[in-house]
Amino acid sequence: MSKPLIIQSDKTLLLEVDNPEFEDCRSHISRFAELEKSPEYLHTYRISPLSLWNAASSKLSADEIIASLEKFARYSIPKNVINEIKEQISRYGKVKLVMEEDGELAIISNEKGFIQEISSHRSIQPFIHQRLSSEKILVKKEYRGHIKQALIKIGFPVEDLAGYDEGNKYGFNLRPTSKSGIKFGMRDYQRASIEVFHAGGTNEGGSGVVVLPCGAGKTIVGMGVMQIIGAETLILVTNTLSIRQWKNEILDKTDIPESDIGEYSGETKEIKPITIATYNILTHRKKKGADFTHFHIFSANNWGLIVYDEVHLLPAPVFRMTSELQAKRRLGLTATLVREDGLEEDVFSLIGPKKYDVPWKELESKSWIAEAKCVEIRVGMEEELRLKYSISDDREKFRLASENPEKLKAIELILKKHANSNILIIGQYINQLEMISEHFKIPLITGKTQLGERQELYNAFRTGKIKSLVVSKVANFSIDLPDANIAIQVSGTFGSRQEEAQRLGRILRPKKDDNTAVFYSLISRDTSEERFGQNRQLFLTEQGYEYEIYTYDQFREDVEEKELAT
DSSP, X not given: OOOSEEEOTTSEEEXXXXXXXXXXXXXXXXXXXXXXXXXXXXXXXXXXHHHHHHHHHTTOOHHHHXXXXXXXXXXXXXHHHHHHHHHHHHHTTTSEEEEOTTSOEEEEOOSTTHHHHHHTOTTTXXXXXXEEETTEEEEOGGGHHHHHXXXXXXXXXXXXOSOOOOOSBOOOOBOSBOTTSOXXXXXXXXXXXXXXXXXXXXXXXXXXXXXXXXXXXXXXHHHHHHHHHTBOEEEEESSHHHHHHHHHHHHHXXXXXXXXXXEESSSOBOOOSEEEEEHHHHXXXXXXXXXXXXXXXXXXXXXXXXXXXXXXGOOHHHHHHHTTOTTSEEEEEESOOOOTTSTHHHIIIIIOOEEEEOOHHHHHHTTSSOEEEEEEEEEOOXXXXXXXXXXXXXXXXXXXXXXXXXXXXXXXXXXXHTTTSOEEEEOSOHHHHHHHHHHHTOOEEOTTSOHHHHHHHHHHHHTTSOSEEEEOGGGGSSOOOTTOOEEEEOOOSTTOHHHHHHHHHTTOSOOSSOOEEEEEEEEETTSHHHHHHHHHTHHHHHTTOXXXXXXXXXXXXXXXXXXXXX
């Protein structure tokens, strides 16, 4: 049998799906290449400088990457691809930011010509304080973040070894048994990610991103890092509900007293040794162009650590603020480094490189997350709607396809098929969700639902009082519903890969009995929603998930056959 991988001189990799070595090959190349397309028979990956720098930061060598390619390559590897891999991998760590004994910040490199090239670049010159030699430039330390951003844009992924402010000391212990009475201990991969991030307290550690799927315990990793660093911590999260969940986890699994945990949100403004704040409050300003009202929270305490939860959702203004905070230890937590706005380089330079990543399927095989099946059901359109669709502009076309009323029939079949399951129906458009909620008499949660009511409904779902919930985009992140085992996605944000990953994540928490889950996507057939759907699926395809595709009629027949069989 021929090998599954064709490597092209433009640094694209074509991976044959119907090949016995497909899965083994995919697990190797996904460590240093990004999936771009995933049609049925041939997946396209691309090797980019950033994908190689992230690989280098997680200690993958050029020789290991080339050996992986040689193992699976059908034809010889183009010489320019080998050269590019060696060049980009070698670039990571060749340029360093260090703090001199006299407190000056310096860019150093032993590589001949690098300092000359850097110092002559227009984007770097405003930050130069003094050029000392062919191996060292002194730069303005207040611009540490800006310098790192500028360097990565000109192809120099600088390794920041300039060290950190230790911050105010704050020690605490993790409980051997949680407050709720459950035995608590770190899983091996959680402990490993903490150790890799911390790097023994040296300047090689202390900033970077840990990538773990939803349900794999990113909050626990955050608490482990907080404990090992032992300093006052600012935790940044997506919404007020996430504040409560972090707080509850901290109280449940550590001996930190409630009086030491502060909430900084639209409702409450507290600064405590452990403070949890929302991204929204940080980006608030009274009017366009005004200063950010709450930026002072970053300097309100002498923090020793800043935790960025769901770092893939980090708003651009918080990046700007973070560029001023490079002397603080920074931990990013996420299920996916994919950003739809293309700011992955800013995550790399300002939060730090990827430090730890575990493939989703690896955790699934060890039952740390639920075993998930992805199903796409393509529904038709009524003739009148199809006509309206054909004469609409692109944005309106997508909305009409997303809100297609024929999706109600598919929802009805899924509810029938999984009558005893815990089901989340997730969508983008409020009108559509209200119609679904009304039609099936299922409670609805949107951004406008009061926090108290929201928590009541989530608790009712957790305790089994209600078996189904309709939820808007508020469910894309940071809701903890461990028993949810079916998700029905009725509409989404165009081709958002990160949203697809987050929504699957809602049903990945390990289950007590049957550790399986099903993620349904409802798509209008022969519309732009199909094309966007394929893009949405890219990240999960890269993680090893396959989408079973049915037409509505095929799915109905399947459900009816199973009914007859029972």
